[in-house]
Amino acid sequence: MKQSKSKYNMIQEILEKTEAEIEKMNPVNILIAGKTGVGKSTLINNVFREKLADTGIGKPVTKHLRRITKEGIPIVLYDTRGLELQQKIQKQVMKEIFDLVQEKKDSREAIHAVYYCIQANSSRIEDTEVELIKEISEILPVILVLTQSIGKPADEFSRYLEEMNLPVAAVQNVMSEPYEISDDYVIPRFGLKQLIEKTLQLIPKESREAFNNAQQADIERKAKAARRWASRYVATTFGVGFAPIPFSDASVLVPMQVTLLAHITAIFGISMDKTTIVSIIAAVGGTGSATMIGKTLVANAFKFIPGAGTIIGGIISGTTASIVTSALALSYIEVLSIIATKEKEGESIDLGLLERLMRSQFKKNLKLDRKELKTKELEFDNDDALNDAYSTYSQMEETNLSVPFVKKVTRTVGKFIDDHRPFKK
Incomplete structure (x- = not known):
């Protein structure tokens, strides 16, 4: 001293x-997947502190994967930027994910879980997307995150996905930001705490402290x-x-x-x-x-x-x-x-x-x-x-x-x- x-x-x-305490934490590493426009950045900015998607350093690691980090926050996010679902692109993305998982395996940078984001109000999931989810689930635990989950259609879509019995760890409806219906009525954000809880059940015990440090949804x-x-x-x-x-x-x-x-x-x-x-x-x-x-x-x-x-x-x-x-x-x-x-x-x-x-x-x-x-x-x-x-x-x-x-x-x-x-x- x-x-x-x-x-x-x-x-x-x-x-x-x-x-020094933060440096000792075992970092948590999460892959964020999903098509463009489904609200991945909004999700990241509301689950994790300091608006990580906007202020973090985004470094391309492959053609379709971007690594997001920020000094002082013990988490690494891998974002599938510009994801398209044509068969050729899907194979490229899957190879990049597989190679990344193998490269980081058994290290402090090992990928722990995947948030696969689907816009809830679309009320549909494409066959190519189902196949991609299944392939990812073979190597990593996946949480299906249904973004912009407004109203009964979102609940019905969630039940539909549950009934599909996809090989995923969980399905979670979220509203990352308050949604203004009118000047007098606003739907508050919801589902983020449940997402935090489900994530903690998937990641290794030694990385939970880092995840709790990085998250801001559950004070x-x-x-x-x-x-x-x-x-x-x-x-x-x-x-x-x-x-x-x-x-x-x-x-x-x-x-x-x-x-x-x-x-x-x-x-x-x-x-x-x-x-x-x-x-x-x-x-x-x-x-x-x-x-x-x-x-x-x-x-x-x-x-x-x-x-x-x-x-x-x-x-x-x-x-x-x-x-x-x-x-x-x-x-x-x-x-x-x-x-x-x-x-x-x-x-x-x-x-x-x-x-x-x-x-x-x-x-x-x-x-x-x-x-x-x-x-x-x-x-x-x-x-x-x-x-x-x-x-x-x-x-x-x-x-x-x-x-x-x-x-x-x-x-x-x-x-x-x-x-x-x-x-x-």
């Missing part, structure tokens, strides 16, 4: 450790993974013989907390720069001095933890340290969930409000008892902590911008709840 006169740049350390899945990891980390670090430390040496907590925050950031895989992390961490302590951040975090906890005030000037127990660190982790996860949701929706983020939100959630989480801290990862099925955090952020926006409440609810909270409806009671 970089040190200079007993101080180090905590933010830079978090960024560097986050990058709760990121948060749950982060909570599970944080719970284990805190239990391991503080639950087994953590030595009590003098309050004056509270800075020894910081290296542990830096590791914690870096791993959580890597799980979320959002595009956070140094300024954003500074705003979040500044809310509960500091950004440059290990002594300051450690002391401030613990001092902030004393007024919320029963009996903790008696140890000022004395000893910080393992229990107090674990409560502080747990509260820091939970609050950080909730704030990152807001950032990820805003980023997915293409909405701007107010760093001042993030700082206030972090401070607010930190105070709330310090008041949780030990049992709640251990089980809070399950709150999506109960108290729904993410919706609570998002509502708090939205209320802060209301106060800050003086936007009419009803209008704001429609624009932000409504979007969030629609996206997360499967987890609502």
Whole structure:
């Protein structure tokens, strides 16, 4: 860890450790197939973060295959650009796919799954397309993705494909982007979370962390993974013989907390720069001095933890340290969930409000008892902590911008709840 006169740049350390965590992930590699115009790019941009189809580097690897990657995102996509289904072209495409699969086999670049995209409102599948799907299915697991799935015809088409008993792993209807019927009625996006779930069942266990990092369609899945990891980390670090430390040496907590925050950031895989992390961490302590951040975090906890005030000037127990660190982790996860949701929706983020939100959630989480801290990862099925955090952020926006409440609810909270409806009671 970089040190200079007993101080180090905590933010830079978090960024560097986050990058190292992502580099350690086994990348996931997916082939995206389907005719031109079926919505492959729209699907990619809504399933994966940072509009990968538009901003990623697309490098031709063969005449019909393009490799899409972006630095910092542990996923590689292979897109069958300009796919036509004449027999001659089909044979060329299949040979290129087969050669690619063989070339990458048994390496970190091995292809894990295929999204074969068909436009649902076409309500038909050509014989040549059926043959191509069957051939691909012989060497890779295939999910048939029915794009632009609007209304009853799309459902009927899905049932028709199911009844064909094609050798595919799954058939999934999706609406990648909200579809505007009129000024008053919009069909929200749907099916992407189910696609994420089905993909995770197909890819190797060692690549699931990378896939969760790269995807943006299921924010709760990121948060749950982060909570599970944080719970284990805190239990391991503080639950087994953590030595009590003098309050004056509270800075020894910081290296542990830096590791914690870096791993959580890597799980979320959002595009956070140094300024954003500074705003979040500044809310509960500091950004440059290990002594300051450690002391401030613990001092902030004393007024919320029963009996903790008696140890000022004395000893910080393992229990107090674990409560502080747990509260820091939970609050950080909730704030990152807001950032990820805003980023997915293409909405701007107010760093001042993030700082206030972090401070607010930190105070709330310090008041949780030990049992709640251990089980809070399950709150999506109960108290729904993410919706609570998002509502708090939205209320802060209301106060800050003086936007009419009803209008704001429609624009932000409504979007969030629609996206997360499967987890609502």
